[in-house]
Amino acid sequence: MPIAKKTLVSAAVLVALAATALWFLNPPATTRQAAHTAVPVRVVKVLQQDVPRYASGIGSVLSLHSVVIRTQVDGILTRLLVKEGQLVKVGDLLATIDDRTIRANLDQARAQLAQNQAQLQVAQVNLKRYKLLTVDDGISKQTYDQQLALVNQLAATVQGNQAAIDAAQVQLSYTQIRSPVSGRVGIRTVDEGNFLRMSDAQGLFSVTQIDPIAVEFSLPQQMLPTLQQLIRAQDPAAVKAYLGADGNNPDTLLGNGHLSLIDNQINAGTGTIRAKAEFDNAQQKLWPGQLVTVKIQTALEQGALTVPPTVVQRGLDQHFVFRVNGQQVESVPVQVLYQDSGLNIISGVQAGDVLVSDGQSRLKPGTQVQVLGDPLPVVQAAQVQP
Template sequence: MQKKTRMFATAAGVLALVAIGVWTYTRPAHVKVSAPVAVPVRVVNVVQEDVPRFVTGIGSVLSLQSVTIRPQVDGILTKLLVKEGQQVKAGDLLATLDDRSIRAALEQAKAQLAQSQAQLDVAQLDLKRYKLLSVDNGISKQQYDQQQALVNQLKATAAGNQASINASQVQLSYTQVRSPVTGRVGIRNVDQGNFLRVTDTLGLFSVTQIDPVSVSFALPQQMLPTLQGLIAAPSPAPVQAYLGEGATGTLLGEGTLTLIDNQVVAATGTIRAKAEFANPAEKLWPGQLVTVKIQTAIDRNALNVPPQVVQRGAEHHYVYRVKGDSVEIVPVKVLYQDSDRVLISGVNANDVLVSDGQSRLKAGSRIEVVKTPTDDALADAAGQAK
């Protein structure tokens, strides 16, 4: 009996040990609670400054004066005195035409005038004699009146001869082709030795003014009150012309707003305007398409941040503001934005806002500020300066 009791006790002990071993190997591992992982972000400071507002549009460069040089008399082109692409001034001699026939007509008109003048001188002397004789009734009144009529006739003939001379001189002046404007000579259409006619529409070449030039552009009709205010302002509104799109393009020139068209283009809902540019370097070329950028206003003491800082929510815009080692959500109001900046209200100057990494953030998230290569370069430069 005692032997059986010991066997049961031994078996129970073995079973207890087995149970303890199984529980030891199968129990859940102890889970350690770790701290939240910090989200890497980049940050910027809110800058308070005076910020200009701009509006952009597409425009085309126009010459203030562009003239096609055409002959005003028929004749052979005897000389071309300028080259293609040459700069000329108003009044410069560009070309000459054969003037021999016109000079001959001028000399003939001068000879006729001399003949008429000689006849007039004789008739006037006779008229004086007739006048003295008529006092004593030496001649009849009829003879005197006829002599007076002859003098008047010869005066008219002399005046006609002088008019012919003037006309020939005008025709002679047309044989010297002078530039009516200051500008650049275009591509030549005819060569020396060609016979030119007044009816030729192509002309010799063109002379186009390039400095200064104007730029014509169109803006939405909603901009009309703004443009009217700029035109009425005491100082002209600055305008910039770029080759390409805005600040990413090449600046070609800076000018001022000069004109608004007198009607809105109903088909497109736009208003046309013009700006004038000094163009001494000739970067603006007539016919060229450019992007026009107009300064419409200046926001004083505006809070300025990059566009990527502002996030759009279901009901409002917001930003992530750094608070210690975490962030908080701050609703903001967008006052103005373009491709380079956003002006907002709802934050303070020099607040630190998240500019990159917002997709992993929520209110209260822990953050780790990552420096950009630019920040490191600025820090190194500051260290070297010290």
């Protein structure tokens, strides 16, 4: 064989070997894709459970009774018997005012009453004597009539003296300031020794009831039929109050209460209706003036099919979910019957169906999937809190 021909054959063999090595080192894209067609996803199962439905709104905490303590008589504040922040009960003595002048007026009124009562007694004795003398014309009828008028005049005077005593006793009672409600004493504005006047609008301090307490909130006017049904129910509707805007975090729960009333008219400017709920507040987590998120239970959905919110996808004209069928997924249209930040109630699937909860962006009907590990912790969040 000529040398030139051998060289050509050797070159061809080398080219073929190089091409084969290059093919193994860089396989075609179709071969690489075939090895990685399964899309990794995380899944959850559809749960069937009883789910309470809630309506949410922003509310403010209100005291059921809040009183500014003011004096009803002018005088010097002699004693303050409570401290700021102290809890008091109805009838507890809060403060005293100098009562010497009022006691003197009371003693004077009592003395005047005793004097007039003595005069009335004498006039009544004379009236009896005159009445006997008129039988045999011992005195004139005019004298008897004058004595009868004197008795009536003195009786009226005695009644006036008794009224003056009652008024003085009322004024004397005002010198002892007692709490009209049970609650917490606020910041005081005066100290012992100050001269108090009835015209002082600021008052001494306030007493605000803390337990129980109320929360006032507003809901859309479309909720009126539901609220009317709840207010007529035998068992009061449950209401929860949360700190801030997070109405699902148990750590922010401030109290459990019940719906107590709805307002008698709708606010035409905002299209909302006000309602009020009452809470037991022994731990004093709710405070007057505080802003809270209110959740009121409007219904109980029994045997509802629930999934985490991340499962449901929004299409052009409807919602859908990806259901795992073997090694592939299929698109299933669903209806969202109820939703909140913790779970969605849907229809169109069955309890126990395995649905994709993470990784939907790379899916389409028929895509092969690879389930990664156990279901996400979000499945636990979808469980209804007791």
